[in-house]
Amino acid sequence: MSTTPQLPAIEALPHRRMEAWKWTDVRAALAKPIQSESASNTPLNTPDSAVVLSFVDGRLARPPQCPAGVTFSENKAAGPLNDQTMPSLAHAMAAQHYAMHITSAVDTPIVLRFTGQGYCTLAVTLDAKAAATIIEDHGLANGFANTALSFDLGETASLTRLIHQQSGTGAVHVVHADMTLAQAANVDQFSLSFGGRLVRLETQVKYSGVQAQARLNGAYLLDGDFHNDQTYYVDHAVEHCTTRQLVRGVVKDRANGVFQGKFYVARGGQHTDASMNHDALLLNAGAAVHAKPELEIYADDVACAHGNTSGALDDHALFYMRQRGLDEAQAKTLLIRAFLGAAFDDLHDEALRDMMMVPLMNWLERAL
Amino acid sequence: MIEINDLIVGVEGLEGNILKGLSLNVPAGEVHAIMGPNGTGKSTLANVLTGRDGYVVRGGTVSYLGEDLLDMEPETRAAKGIFLSFQYPVEIPGVPAMTFLRASLNAQRKRRGDDDLSAPEFLKLARDKAAALKVKADMLKRPLNVGFSGGEKKRMEILQMAVLEPRFAILDETDSGLDIDALKIVAQGVNALRGPTRSMLVITHYQRLLDYIKPDVVHVMSGGKIVDSGGPELALKLEAEGYDAYEGAAA
Numbered sequence: 001m002s003t004t005p006q007l008p009a010i011e012a013l014p015h016r017r018m019e020a021w022k023w024t025d026v027r028a029a030l031a032k033p034i035q036s037e038s039a040s041n042t043p044l045n046t047p048d049s050a051v052v053l054s055f056v057d058g059r060l061a062r063p064p065q066c067p068a069g070v071t072f073s074e075n076k077a078a079g080p081l082n083d084q085t086m087p088s089l090a091h092a093m094a095a096q097h098y099a100m101h102i103t104s105a106v107d108t109p110i111v112l113r114f115t116g117q118g119y120c121t122l123a124v125t126l127d128a129k130a131a132a133t134i135i136e137d138h139g140l141a142n143g144f145a146n147t148a149l150s151f152d153l154g155e156t157a158s159l160t161r162l163i164h165q166q167s168g169t170g171a172v173h174v175v176h177a178d179m180t181l182a183q184a185a186n187v188d189q190f191s192l193s194f195g196g197r198l199v200r201l202e203t204q205v206k207y208s209g210v211q212a213q214a215r216l217n218g219a220y221l222l223d224g225d226f227h228n229d230q231t232y233y234v235d236h237a238v239e240h241c242t243t244r245q246l247v248r249g250v251v252k253d254r255a256n257g258v259f260q261g262k263f264y265v266a267r268g269g270q271h272t273d274a275s276m277n278h279d280a281l282l283l284n285a286g287a288a289v290h291a292k293p294e295l296e297i298y299a300d301d302v303a304c305a306h307g308n309t310s311g312a313l314d315d316h317a318l319f320y321m322r323q324r325g326l327d328e329a330q331a332k333t334l335l336i337r338a339f340l341g342a343a344f345d346d347l348h349d350e351a352l353r354d355m356m357m358v359p360l361m362n363w364l365e366r367a368l
Numbered sequence: 369m370i371e372i373n374d375l376i377v378g379v380e381g382l383e384g385n386i387l388k389g390l391s392l393n394v395p396a397g398e399v400h401a402i403m404g405p406n407g408t409g410k411s412t413l414a415n416v417l418t419g420r421d422g423y424v425v426r427g428g429t430v431s432y433l434g435e436d437l438l439d440m441e442p443e444t445r446a447a448k449g450i451f452l453s454f455q456y457p458v459e460i461p462g463v464p465a466m467t468f469l470r471a472s473l474n475a476q477r478k479r480r481g482d483d484d485l486s487a488p489e490f491l492k493l494a495r496d497k498a499a500a501l502k503v504k505a506d507m508l509k510r511p512l513n514v515g516f517s518g519g520e521k522k523r524m525e526i527l528q529m530a531v532l533e534p535r536f537a538i539l540d541e542t543d544s545g546l547d548i549d550a551l552k553i554v555a556q557g558v559n560a561l562r563g564p565t566r567s568m569l570v571i572t573h574y575q576r577l578l579d580y581i582k583p584d585v586v587h588v589m590s591g592g593k594i595v596d597s598g599g600p601e602l603a604l605k606l607e608a609e610g611y612d613a614y615e616g617a618a619a
Contacts, residue, residue, distance in 0.1 A: 314458070315421070316458045317458050317459075317460050319420050319421070319442065320454065320457070320458040320460070321460070321468075321472075322419075322441070322442040322443045322446070323418050323419075323442050323443075323445075323446055323451075323452050323454075324446055324468070324472035324475075324476075324528065324532070325443050325446035325447050325472045325473075325475040325476035325479065325532070326443060326471060326472060326475045327441075327443045327475065328443075330471065330475060334460075334463050334467075334468070334471065335460070335462075335463070337462075338460070338461060338462025338463045338511075339461075339462060341462055342462065
């Protein structure tokens with residue numbers, strides 16, 4: 001059973017007059033009582049070989065069976081706080097704080113399943129040369145959840161982070177992740193989100209060592225009145241770091257997509273190589289996408305690019321496909337799958353890519 | 369096979385008509401050509417017969433195998449055997465040609481109540497047809513029409529026709545963008561599909577294509593209707609004398 005979390009004072013919540021939250025107004029969403037509506041979220045069908053850690057209402061459901069190279073601990077005290085509103089709130093309000101320590105290359109995928117309401121914090125540390133695949137499954141049927149994660153990667157550590165988020169019509173849901181990458185560390189991230197009443201997935205990356213690299217790909221599919229926000233901030237503080245990003249979204253009905261990406265290159269970030277791309281498909285009038293791609297660069301020898309597009313499905317292509325015998329839904333499915341597929345292409349592990357394709361195909365089957 | 373009677377068609381939201389009482393009858397097994405100057409409604413006819421949005425039928429009927437064609441969705445017409453080789457084939461990024469072809473064939477089969485063709489059966493069929501049209505295997509793996517030359521796109525259209533085996537095929541300006549070698553390959557592909565149960569409507573500006581695809585009947589279209597019909601010799605006469613004699617004939 002889900003218990004109602006203690007809500008923070010409404011004044012503490014971010015709102016639309018704050019630049020970073022202008023399209024995702026948590027205060028307004030929580031100002032009205034959250035109606036408990038019937039909703040279900042389908043968990044991701046994760047690999048049988050994976051170890052599953054299940055967090056319910058912010059607490060670990062049972063002691064984890066960690067694979068070799070992974071230790072898990074609980075602390076009463078909060079971890080180090082940052083200056084961000086939502087993760088600070090999570091740290092202040094959570095009753096229990098969790099930490100995971102990865103000391104070597106771990107083959108077994110680690111599934112972190114977050115369900116229910118409330119505040120949850122988890123700090124993940126990867127030692128030098130450690131490697132892991134972490135699959136996050138965030139589902140909230142109704143209510144308010146605020147999850148704060150951190151990933152601290154040592155030298156040449158490598159993390160594959162897959163995120164699946166599917167919440168209900170009464171869900172106000174914020175997931176924040178801070179990542180720090182030491183020299184030559186590598187992050188390969190892919191997030192697939194389906195929104196909710198108000199959902200935000202935020203990823204902040206800071207390069208603390210040279211030659212580190214991050215890929216921050218994502219896809220979102222929204223219909224009904226759903227709202228999803230994917231926000232990214234990458235701080236290129238040191239030299240020779242590489243960032244690649246391709247986020248693609250499909251928005252239908254009266255749904256609302258938000259993409260905010262900011263690449264910051266400090267004076268010391270010479271030879272940064274970064275590209276940011278976001279493309280959205282709007283399936284009907286009334287669907288909306290708000291995008292804010294930003295580059296802020298203080299170094300003089302960098303390669304940074306960004307591209308941002310939004311458009312509709314190509315009518316000529318749809319007619320062409322129907323003339324060949326595909327019905328409208330089949331034609332749209334093929335076109336949308338191909339459009340979103342570009343963001344999946346960098347997931348080189350076929351089994352993981354297939355796992356992430358399943359909810360996408362289910363959405364297309366239901367929504368088209 | 370297809371009977372068009374006094375068809376009047378305009379564009380949605382605009383007054384005036386493009387097709388102004390067009391009548392045409394293509395019996396089973398015959399190849400008919402439609403020739404005519406630019407802007408006379410040849411492509412509009414192709415679009416209306418295949419069910420493209422944006423047109424409004426203001427009069428007349430189209431009967432296809434005894435059914436009212438104009439009531440059907442484009443995909444229903446396709447499954448019943450109507451095929452259009454597009455004047456400008458559309459690029460479909462991210463969808464390999466082979467995937468698209470298989471999805472199309474199986475969608476048509478399903479609509480007709482047939483089972484899907486298995487992957488090996490389909491592969492063999494597609495490869496055999498592709499080889500005959502000199503379409504390389506590599507082209508089938510690429511996203512449909514993306515980066516294809518004009519000639520490659522037209523060969524891909526004819527390959528789709530060969531795989532889908534329609535009963536009534538409309539070839540809209542299939543010769544445009546083709547050099548003489550490509551034209552011969554495309555014409556061979558088309559001729560291979562001729563048969564007693566299949567009809568074709570070949571839309572073209574120039575007589576050249578008709579040297580390779582010999583029509584049974586040539587129609588002259590001007591001002592939104594058929595103004596003259598005859599044997600293959602009519603095409604030769606048009607090539608020599610132009611369309612001037614028909615200007616104003618439709619008025």
